[in-house]
Amino acid sequence: MNQGRRQRKGSRYATLCSVVTSMISIIFGYDTGVMSGALIFIREELGISDTQQELLAGILNVCALVGSLVAGRTADIIGRRYTISLASILFLVGSVLMGYGPNYAILMAGRCVAGLGVGFALLMAPIYSGEISSAEARGFLSSLPELCIGIGILLGYIINYLLGKLPLKLGWRLMLGIAAAPSLALAVGILAMPESPRWLVVKGHLAKAKKVLVKISDSEEEAELRFREIKSAAGIDENCTEETVKLSRNSSGEGVWKELILRPSYAVRRMLIAAVGIHFFEHATGIEAVMLYSHRIFKIAGVTSKDKLLLATIGIGVTKVSCLIVATFFLDKIGRRRLLFISTGGMIVSLSLLGFSLTMVDKSHEKLTWALVLSLVGTYVYVAFFNLGLAPVTWVYGSEIFPLRLRAQGASIGVAVNRLTNAAISMSFISIYKKITIGGAFFLFAGTSILAMLFFFFFLPETKGKALEEMEMVFGQKTERNAAAAAATTETTEPEQNA
Template sequence: MADRKSESSTGLPGQPQIPIAAFDPPKKPKRNNFAIACAVLASLASILLGYDIGVMSGAAIYIKKDLKISDVQVEVLVGILNLYSLIGSAAAGRTSDWIGRKYTIVFAAGIFFAGALLMGFATNYAFLMVGRFVAGIGVGYALMIAPVYTAEVSPASSRGFLTSFPEVFINAGILLGYVSNYALSKLPTHLGWRFMLGIGAIPSVLLAVSVLAMPESPRWLVMQGRLGDAKRVLDKTSESQEEAQLRLADIKEAAGIPEHCNDDVVQVTKRSHGEDVWRELILHPTPAVRHIMIAALGIHFFQQASGIDAVVLYSPRIFEKAGITDDTHKLLATMAVGFVKTLFILVATFLLDRIGRRRLLLSSVAGMIISLMGLGLGLTIIDHSDHKLTWAIALCLSTILSYVAFFSIGMGPITWVYSSEIFPLKLRAQGCSLGVAVNRVTSGTLSMTFISLYKAITIGGAFFLFTGVAVVAWVFFYTLLPETQGRTLEDMEVLFGTFFKWRSTAEKLKHNEEVDGNGNGNGNGKGQIQMGTNVQT
């Protein structure tokens, strides 16, 4: 049968017979299991933030009863960790350039461990706030370093899949926090919330131990002049020897190491401790870096300003406003939010490298807009009704679940994937830490003011406000964010710099790649095969 197919592949006598297999598209390389394992271990750091977010939503109910604190104090308690995490994220860039990405994750786990114990043993509100401060610093470190390490260890063809892992584990942590709330809610009030918060020390210990088994980032190793170590890591985390060599050459070029220099240890100009980086990022950025900064900071701002933390942190209150008054039922409904959020983030990990960042992001935000509008409408109707409306309660529940589903399938993971892959190597750690800072400031501001906001403009009005923010976000993403799917990290700068005219730049790049590929359309100018590099408008 195969012979017949081969013979029939050309109908002209005297012409060479070309097997049909020759016309088949190149097979997609298998996912690198070692790179996946490294990404999983690094992303475990994100469980720390997720668990704190999830557990605090339920623990706040019992803390308020036990310590007899006001709504304003609850707002501050819930949201202040985001502001404290700024200290960690600001220090993480320099720390990770100094001691390496791997040991920065261990350091983050140690800090969070101390914070969780302090919160668990807190005897009053002030003591609890000290624990929040320490835990917040650990969360800031973990938030910045997990996506950076994962992006730097991942091959280009599966970078979206692997770099979405931190968001997956944030959601897993949120779900664990919700489950912990429900499981411990039957304990006496003064013990229940302390156990909820103190148990957070357990994942930090597991994280610190497991991270010791993973290698250091190859890009950090090159910045230290340790080419031999970097090559060994790249050999394990790449999908072929050729790709490993190309990745090493790209990193050496970005680090300013001559191409012919192949010693195991070389002398490099020490720029890995932050020298001149802030000047290049903020004071005198090139057009490309300015565009990258606007894109990275913008996507982090809109991720939080569109209201996700209001839903995740205050879901018991929202369900109460929607007509669910029993504490157990509120916690069960909150667990449903965590389950849906985690389920859809898992779906997103398999779509990122198939559909692309841009298309998935725009679809996600469009779904969030519709869901937020429905939620605002349902809550407004319930607020103005003097009797129970089952259909309006059902509308609120369904739109909350659809909102977190749409968020998790695009806006949630793509924020971390996109911002960690677009910065040039020498600016990446500090650039990502700035993105995390904007993310946490926005989250902290929203979570520390949400109760006051909905008391001022009604809870329905608050979600109409988030709808407006999401509309602005969609326009921002459509006009300013180019597709990065399949690009190497070192090629990323070329895509940026023309701001609203990025589409014409992408078209020129695509044309140049086809020409550099000797007419076969498969090259990228460096001989590296790019998976699914599509220009999407």
């Protein structure tokens, strides 16, 4: 019994590290959720236009794009742990500015600073979790940041409902400002966590990396095996017993843009296409329109009072978190691809229902109760299927497929595309639905979901149960098959030529 507990101690410690690291995603999720309701009150007090609302909602993602690109190189220089702490500090400053918020300009400034923190957090939380976990538990631990985003969004919706009853000038400022407290706590607390052993190896700190691996593994044998695999991936002799070594500049994260963009190998090119594609489709299929503008959707459908609007959005948050919890336990059991197909299939159906019901509401001159109910059901079902697959798989997949030398900066490209697509949707949704009707907008998202399913089928191989050090082989399999076929062809044609 004691032996069993001792053998599981490493896994529990790795899980604890992932949970603490993922807390930064709660802050980001809270900022997203709380802004959805806060916009109602900001518009009422400051009298901002629809265009200004779109800018306020979307500027966070524009700045997150910049943050994610900077975070990749930053993480290679100062480490995963300090980069996450820096993200917390950015959230702290942004929350203080938004909570102060005397005018629209200060609100925008705070949103921009918080956006930089979002870019850092979205990149580093799943990478850190993936790098300290074993292959068998990586899907579960790497999906925790997405689950925490869902928890944060739900908390934001609940705070909207509770603080929305306060005086107008105080309520929304408290909504946006209270995130400063957990940001400060996390900025300090994250420093108590161990550094990623894979980053330590890349920096040549072999003794420190081995010490961390012993803590996060279930046995010394597992730690030794993982240590050998990481050293091999970093270009270090597996039998090297030195405590510190000096690696080439390329191994430590310098010059990787050339290998990623200018002269990628076949496997790296496939990785980049997969990462960019899955991050693009996560938001091109419309989730930001629902999460950020749900109060508008429900109002168009027929929900009119502020309290009922905020309660309806709480239902979205509960649905999101519930389905993310389910997804975390299936990522390592049924695989990434199968979850993606289930997810996008349900999204296509629910988005079509939502488009149909909102079109009927838009064309009718009287209240249609059945269309209101169908709109609510369609919205909740869409959020459910999205979070059963596409939401968690995007962040697990994008953080696990790149080789060690390219991981931080390769994943940062995917995150940048993610934030760019998010910004494009959040900053244009109101304008789009005014041009093609709100029902038409959701039919458009349904069509995009069909394209997403086709992309996943042709470009995303299964990575369940594969060690991080095996990913180049997984994505290079077509090359190996072609080489084998070419060799077989040569063997069959040579006898014919001799004859």
